[in-house]
Amino acid sequence: xxxxxxxxxxxxxxxxxxxxxxxxxxxxxxxxxxxxxxxxxxxxxxxxxxxxxxxxxxxxxxxxxxxxxxxxxxxxxxxxxxxxxxxxxxxxxxxxxxxxxxxxxxxxxxxxxxxxxxxxxxxxxxxxxxxxxxxxxxxxxxxxxxxxxxxxxxxxxxxxxxxxxxxxxxxxxxxxxxxxxxxxxxxxxxxxxxxxxxxxxxxxxxxxxxxxxxxxxxxxxxxxxxxxxxxxxxxxxxxxxxxxxxxxxxxxxxxxxxxxxxxxxxxxxxxxxxxxxxxxxxxxxxxxxxxxxxxxxxxxxxxxxxxxxxxxxxxxxxxxxxxxxxxxxxxxxxxxxxxxxxx
Amino acid sequence: xxxxxxxxxxxxxxxxxxxxxxxxxxxxxxxxxxxxxxxxxxxxxxxxxxxxxxxxxxxxxxxxxxxxxxxxxxxxxxxxxxxxxxxxxxxxxxxxxxxxxxxxxxxxxxxxxxxxxxxxxxxxxxxxxxxxxxxxxxxxxxxxxxxxxxxxxxxxxxxxxxxxxxxxxxxxxxxxxxxxxxxxxxxxxxxxxxxxxxxxxxxxxxxxxxxxxxxxxxxxxxxxxxxxxxxxxxxxxxxxxxxxxxxxxxxxxxxxxxxxxxxxxxxxxxxxxxxxxxxxxxxxxxxxxxxxxxxxxxxxxxxxxxxxxxxxxxxxxxxxxxxxxxxxxxxxxxxxxxxxxxx
DNA sequence: CTGAAAGCGCTTACAG
DNA sequence: CTGAAAGCGCTTACAG
Numbered sequence: 001x002x003x004x005x006x007x008x009x010x011x012x013x014x015x016x017x018x019x020x021x022x023x024x025x026x027x028x029x030x031x032x033x034x035x036x037x038x039x040x041x042x043x044x045x046x047x048x049x050x051x052x053x054x055x056x057x058x059x060x061x062x063x064x065x066x067x068x069x070x071x072x073x074x075x076x077x078x079x080x081x082x083x084x085x086x087x088x089x090x091x092x093x094x095x096x097x098x099x100x101x102x103x104x105x106x107x108x109x110x111x112x113x114x115x116x117x118x119x120x121x122x123x124x125x126x127x128x129x130x131x132x133x134x135x136x137x138x139x140x141x142x143x144x145x146x147x148x149x150x151x152x153x154x155x156x157x158x159x160x161x162x163x164x165x166x167x168x169x170x171x172x173x174x175x176x177x178x179x180x181x182x183x184x185x186x187x188x189x190x191x192x193x194x195x196x197x198x199x200x201x202x203x204x205x206x207x208x209x210x211x212x213x214x215x216x217x218x219x220x221x222x223x224x225x226x227x228x229x230x231x232x233x234x235x236x237x238x239x240x241x242x243x244x245x246x247x248x249x250x251x252x253x254x255x256x257x258x259x260x261x262x263x264x265x266x267x268x269x270x271x272x273x274x275x276x277x278x279x280x281x282x283x284x285x286x287x288x289x290x291x292x293x294x295x296x297x298x299x300x301x302x303x304x305x306x307x308x309x310x311x312x313x314x315x316x317x318x319x320x321x322x323x324x325x326x327x328x329x330x331x332x333x334x335x336x337x338x339x340x341x342x343x
Numbered sequence: 344x345x346x347x348x349x350x351x352x353x354x355x356x357x358x359x360x361x362x363x364x365x366x367x368x369x370x371x372x373x374x375x376x377x378x379x380x381x382x383x384x385x386x387x388x389x390x391x392x393x394x395x396x397x398x399x400x401x402x403x404x405x406x407x408x409x410x411x412x413x414x415x416x417x418x419x420x421x422x423x424x425x426x427x428x429x430x431x432x433x434x435x436x437x438x439x440x441x442x443x444x445x446x447x448x449x450x451x452x453x454x455x456x457x458x459x460x461x462x463x464x465x466x467x468x469x470x471x472x473x474x475x476x477x478x479x480x481x482x483x484x485x486x487x488x489x490x491x492x493x494x495x496x497x498x499x500x501x502x503x504x505x506x507x508x509x510x511x512x513x514x515x516x517x518x519x520x521x522x523x524x525x526x527x528x529x530x531x532x533x534x535x536x537x538x539x540x541x542x543x544x545x546x547x548x549x550x551x552x553x554x555x556x557x558x559x560x561x562x563x564x565x566x567x568x569x570x571x572x573x574x575x576x577x578x579x580x581x582x583x584x585x586x587x588x589x590x591x592x593x594x595x596x597x598x599x600x601x602x603x604x605x606x607x608x609x610x611x612x613x614x615x616x617x618x619x620x621x622x623x624x625x626x627x628x629x630x631x632x633x634x635x636x637x638x639x640x641x642x643x644x645x646x647x648x649x650x651x652x653x654x655x656x657x658x659x660x661x662x663x664x665x666x667x668x669x670x671x672x673x674x675x676x677x678x679x680x681x682x683x684x685x686x
Numbered sequence: 687c688t689g690a691a692a693g694c695g696c697t698t699a700c701a702g
Numbered sequence: 703c704t705g706a707a708a709g710c711g712c713t714t715a716c717a718g
Contacts, residue, residue, distance in 0.1 A: 015706075063442070120394065358689045
């Protein structure tokens with residue numbers, strides 16, 4: 001059986017309370033001599049405090065929760081990996097653990113959150129991928145449970161701490177970049193329609209189209225789950241139109257990769273016959289051929305700041321920043337052509 | 344404050360023991376009438392059992408632990424993501440959670456494991472990336488704590504449950520594939536020397552070289568951390584040799600991607616002037632140009648089986664399989680040339 | 687079929 | 703400076 005605090009107390013010849021005070025280094029003074037005895041006993045027995053017992057007694061846990069859906073293979077999205085890494089590192093800096101709960105079925109999602117929150121398994125939660133009328137956010141708000149969100153609410157969808165990227169600005173810049181290079185008929189492969197950020201990105205697309213006097217054509221717009229396969233499929237459909245697009249804005253790099261592939265399969269030279277621009281700047285974007293021009297989201301930084309925000313909320317402090325919108329940045333590579341395109 | 348079992352008992356007008364029996368559905372019979380009363384009270388109060396208290400009392404937790412090092416940005420390796428996803432899904436099927444602890448500094452690694460194990464935070468641990476004289480494995484074995492390993496021990500490094508890919512077979516096949524296509528002077532960018540699998544893969548490389556009557560040249564071998572940058576650097580160094588290689592086996596796809604880039608920067612056409620073969624079959628392998636020929640590791644399957652194995656060990660059962668070595672498979676794409684290369 | 691009680695391993699007022 | 707004791711929210715033998 002595992003060694004407990006009482007074993008330490010017995011070996012050191014002190015009360016178990018004293019052991020606790022030594023371990024927690026306060027709040028009451030312990031004589032150097034006693035401390036040394038206890039420390040020696042701990043060392044000798046290889047004692048580790050039982051984390052469950054500590055949490056139960058302290059009425060707070062040392063863990064931050066994150067639910068990832070395996071439905072859309074969320075975790076496999078390269079940008080999500082950056083997020084996870086930075087959150088993990090920030091957690092580590094604060095001595096926190098991460099509890100990762102997979103959700104394989106949307107119907108079970110609510111119960112996973114309820115278990116985490118009601119079961120007091122975690123001290124706070126990070127939510128990603130805000131949806132319209134997001135039940136998770138409604139629940140966490142109602143419970144007044146500490147949480148932060150990657151992504152913004154819609155206007156009347158409540159007020160909560162978040163960090164988001166200005167998606168509309170990103171897609172606007174993307175379209176402008178395409179237009180500046182001479183592309184005229186620009187399609188858009190958008191994200192899953194349930195996501196709030198899908199609307200946001202579509203809005204930027206339309207805004208830039210309008211500003212440039214280009215017509216919006218709903219046949220050139222798709223909403224899909226972000227996978228390479230879906231990007232491929234959407235692009236193939238666009239290319240089969242009577243008036244196919246000469247460029248495409250994909251709302252994720254994975255979609256863009258699939259779209260490039262579809263174009264290449266039809267014998268088109270990307271960056272010459274057709275312009276392709278992505279969103280995210282995942283590692284593959286730099287390594288595909290041609291290298292993908294894309295809108296970069298600073299996921300690593302977002303994860304760090306999000307986690308810091310959550311920690312402050314958990315501690316009951318007013319977070320230094322509560323609602324942040326970060327600008328994405330255009331990363332020009334070769335998939336839209338490197339100089340003016342002449343039709 | 345959170346609602347507790349006593350609140351439920353009070354509302355239902357039963358003892359708190361009865362509430363427990365209803366929640367745990369046994370082991371003692373509860374009358375239908377009482378059960379209904381309790382269930383109604385639970386529903387009404389939105390009661391969730393406190394997971395900490397349950398774990399403490401039951402003397403076991405419902406969580407599986409995984410330490411990932413942020414040093415080598417382990418988590419960002421695409422193959423690791425597959426592993427995490429499949430482990431997560433398998434955990435979910437068994438009602439388990441995953442505790443992910445980042446390790447930012449090798450010096451802290453031991454203490455992270457000690458906290459997980461000694462602190463009884465997790466019921467079992469999954470170890471990845473076996474190193475020579477691996478302290479983690481020695482520790483877990485000594486503690487007789489449930490764990491499984493991705494990767495094999497060396498001969499006298501102890502006996503533990505694992506799943507591994509036959510790396511030597513993979514690299515052997517890779518080299519043979521290169522030789523069959525006419526490549527003659529084959530370099531190898533190996534993994535970090537501390538990893539047991541680095542040796543394994545190097546062994547397959549040497550074996551195939553020998554079998555084909557090709558000389559082993561230590562100048563054509565490097566051991567590096569697996570990043571694109573490192574692959575780039577190693578390749579650049581190879582190409583600067585008096586007798587540069589005409590092909591390279593990279594022991595991970597990330598290394599291969601970097602190596603391809605370095606070759607392309609020097610104006611070489613991959614698949615024509617130089618052959619490149621990778622290891623892993625990450626998503627980018629299919630999407631880079633030229634598409635990367637590689638040795639595929641079935642990481643998703645490995646994660647599932649590894650997790651299943653761990654669960655059986657946690658339950659105290661004899662695992663159905665205890666030590667598994669899976670064959671990798673050659674995935675031929677274009678980076679080694681698609682037909683015989685004529686020097 | 688049900689309740690009263692011990693105890694999991696801690697922390698922390700309370701008393702000395 | 704230190705110890706005895708209450709209690710966090712559960713589970714589960716024990717007794718009825």
